Amino acid sequence: MIELHYAATPNGQKIAIMLEETGLAYRVTPYDIFEGDHLDPAFGTINPNHKLPAIVDHAPVDGGAPFAVFESGAILQYLAEKSGLLLDAEGRGRSLALQWLTWQVAGLGPMGGQASHFLRYAPDGQDYAVARYTRELERLLRVLENRLSEAPYLAGDAYSIADIAVWPGRAASHVMGIGFEGYPAIADWFDRIAARPAVRRAMNDPVFKAPDKYMGRNQRLSDDEWSNMFGDRMHGAVQR
Ligand SMILES: N[C@@H](CCC(=O)N[C@@H](CS)C(=O)NCC(=O)O)C(=O)O
Structure with a gap:
């Protein structure tokens, strides 16, 4: 049994989709980050x-x-x-999947997160920051477009965890206009990924809805x- 500690954001939705894709047994512990649920000291022992x-894997493969x-x-x-x-x-498929996964978690995610912060939460008058991060986000989307123009999925012919890492950002992009x-x-x-049964199950489950x-x-x-x-x-x- 996998316990998923979850907030309904694109980062959380990646794992909801992955759990549905793999068929691993799981249960969800929902968090409201506006309310500060994630600041509980007990959660600090997990993250x-x-x-x-x-996540907490209650049946790890090493039996520990x-x-x-x-x-x-x-x-x-x-x-x-x-x-x-x-x-x-x-092999190459593994390396490509890990390259694009790292591109998402180290590039697209943080840059999109900063664009989101300045567009959605910061006080008015942050024009330089808005321009800096939205422009970089558009550059990264061009990189994504170029890759998907040459291969059906990020790692090549096969759908992988790299696609799952990038796909949930769609809703955030809409919010940012x-x-x-x-x-x-x-x-x-x-559209191809949205049509996958596991993705539909995850995105239609009320517990995962933003x-x-x-x-x-x-x-x-x-x-x-x-x-x-x-x-x-x-x-x-x-602080300790
Ligand atoms: N690099 C982390 C990012 C995690 C992250 O920033 N999570 C956000 C929700 S998407 C969060 O917990 N925000 C609460 C806060 O910053 O107070 C990952 O990929 O898991």
């Missing part, structure tokens, strides 16, 4: 970085004690290796919400 998602994994890219790789699915065991009219290969790939408050533009957070996600409470959670 010392206090961010979602994280329950094993916690944090960072969405590491979780995808762990679940692929546990199930033997969606990541080649060796980025459409896919100029990106036909991305649009086609989005609430409206995670999807707004120009949000005005309360002082408590700001503290939980960006301020003193978030920083306090990692």
Whole structure:
């Protein structure tokens, strides 16, 4: 049994899709990051970085004690290796999948996250930051479009954990006002993945749906919400 510690954001949805794709048994512990659920000291023993998602594998393959994994890219790789699915065991296909997975978790995700922050949460008047991050996001989408113009999936011919890492960002792009009219290969790939039964199951399950408050533009957070996600409470959670 895998326990998924989950907030309804693209990073969490990656793992929801992966669990449905692999058929591994799981249960979900939902977190509301606006309310600061992720700052609970007990969660720090599962993810010392206090961010979602994280998993606990209660039946690890080594037969030992329950094993916690944090960072969405590491979780995808762990679940692929546990199930033997969606990541080649060796060779070029494996390397390509890990290259594109790393591109997402180290590039597209953080840059998209900063664009999202300045467009959605920061006080007005951050024009330089908005331009810097939205422009870099558009550059990364061009890289994605170029790759999907030459191969049906990011690692080549086969759907893999790299596709699962990138795909849930679609909703966030819409919130930021980025459409896919100029990106036909991305649009086609989005639709092909959206039609997969496992993806449909995950995205249609109410437990995985993003609430409206995670999807707004120009949000005005309360002082408590700001503290939980960006301020003193978030920083306090990692002080010893
Ligand atoms: N690099 C991490 C990013 C995790 C992350 O930033 N999670 C967000 C939700 S998408 C979170 O927990 N935010 C709560 C906060 O920052 O207060 C991953 O890929 O898992």
